[in-house]
Amino acid sequence: MSYKSPYDRIKILQDGTALVWPFLGQKISMVKRDLLLDNNAMIRSNWYDALPDEMKNTCQLCVFQAMEEQWVSNPAFSEDPCKRIEQMTTPFLDKGAQIAEDLLRLPEQLKSTDTMVRKSWMTSYLYAVLLYRIHNARRNDNKPKQLLETLKYKQVPRFGGLVILCTIAAYLKDNQNVKMKGDIKKTYSYVQDFTSAKLKKKKEQDGDVAYLRNRAGDFCLWLLPLKLHAKADYERRAIADASKVPFETLALDTSFLKALTVTNDKALHSFIMRCIPFELKNNFKLEPVFDGSHFAPQDAKNINDLIKANTDWQQYKNQQVTVNLKDQYAAQKELFAHVTDGADNYLVSEATKVWNDWLKPGFTSAFNAD
Numbered sequence: 001m002s003y004k005s006p007y008d009r010i011k012i013l014q015d016g017t018a019l020v021w022p023f024l025g026q027k028i029s030m031v032k033r034d035l036l037l038d039n040n041a042m043i044r045s046n047w048y049d050a051l052p053d054e055m056k057n058t059c060q061l062c063v064f065q066a067m068e069e070q071w072v073s074n075p076a077f078s079e080d081p082c083k084r085i086e087q088m089t090t091p092f093l094d095k096g097a098q099i100a101e102d103l104l105r106l107p108e109q110l111k112s113t114d115t116m117v118r119k120s121w122m123t124s125y126l127y128a129v130l131l132y133r134i135h136n137a138r139r140n141d142n143k144p145k146q147l148l149e150t151l152k153y154k155q156v157p158r159f160g161g162l163v164i165l166c167t168i169a170a171y172l173k174d175n176q177n178v179k180m181k182g183d184i185k186k187t188y189s190y191v192q193d194f195t196s197a198k199l200k201k202k203k204e205q206d207g208d209v210a211y212l213r214n215r216a217g218d219f220c221l222w223l224l225p226l227k228l229h230a231k232a233d234y235e236r237r238a239i240a241d242a243s244k245v246p247f248e249t250l251a252l253d254t255s256f257l258k259a260l261t262v263t264n265d266k267a268l269h270s271f272i273m274r275c276i277p278f279e280l281k282n283n284f285k286l287e288p289v290f291d292g293s294h295f296a297p298q299d300a301k302n303i304n305d306l307i308k309a310n311t312d313w314q315q316y317k318n319q320q321v322t323v324n325l326k327d328q329y330a331a332q333k334e335l336f337a338h339v340t341d342g343a344d345n346y347l348v349s350e351a352t353k354v355w356n357d358w359l360k361p362g363f364t365s366a367f368n369a370d
Helices: 039-043 053-058 064-073 075-079 081-094 106-112 114-136 143-153 160-174 188-195 209-222 224-243 254-258 266-275 297-310 325-339 345-364
Strands: 010-012 018-020 034-037 060-062 259-263 278-280 286-288
Touching: 010 266, 018 266, 034 039, 034 064, 039 064, 039 259, 064 075, 064 081, 064 106, 064 114, 064 209, 075 081, 081 106, 106 114, 114 143, 114 160, 114 188, 114 209, 114 325, 114 345, 143 160, 143 297, 143 325, 160 188, 160 286, 160 297, 188 209, 188 266, 209 224, 209 259, 209 266, 209 345, 224 254, 224 259, 224 278, 224 286, 254 259, 259 266, 325 345
Parallel strands: 034 060, 034 259
Antiparallel strands: 010 018, 018 259, 278 286
């Protein structure tokens, strides 16, 4: 079949679904890939028919992320996950698709990772709130931009990719005539598309729970390669501990680089995933990076300078990564307070609903979270 795409890492199927190779500098291969499905790709199986036979015969579908979104946001799914998983995967299995996960064990895996999942989703949601505020700031309202610039001083969960995204969005808001190479539309229109509610399509309202919740799900899909890398790095360190050797001397299992994201969200694949891929460094660290090659040189330099300033948190990084739930909860509370500082009452109220629904249940069983 033929693909139509203006950039190498992203191929568009005939129905508009995008196949995204999320890693910078990796060979673009269509065989033996792990296809990471978003929620829409999981619900609608028609896109699978458009895949070339070489992909159908050698690739496997990774459905955990889509099921995770259902688990967090859909009460009907969490009440009977076995039934829902069967309903969602049967159309693909009937087409002969290979699924990576053990579907019988999936409900238990979702239950066992519930607290960690809710924490990750809440962090993504709060960054979605910050992005929303940057986009919706009125003229001369510099508060959202100040919140972005001062984030590095706070003891909060820091997602580098989301800080980069908010930084690009803030620059584009001030420079709305910027266009990426090969694009007809202005780049800021992608920010508008992503942060404005699709009232006709999803019955969303600006700022409401469903609207920003869905954006959090998009972020989790985009950032999934970081989770895959973290798992591989954890396994490397476990082997090193068992062997009593420095983990730096062991090579990282890079099979996670086979991941390929499947989504039909245009703003997600044409802007976010296009501009902020992931790069595996020489020290085996995986980092989100700004791909300035899509912009004019001066715009790329300006954006890069802002990103460096907003992510220069090492000199302010007093906190250590912790497994202590109280400390994690405190960091989440500080992030909530920071991104909602000065926000209108409606947005704060909606964010509080998500806090009580997503985050708090995962922590109250361990201690009395207020």
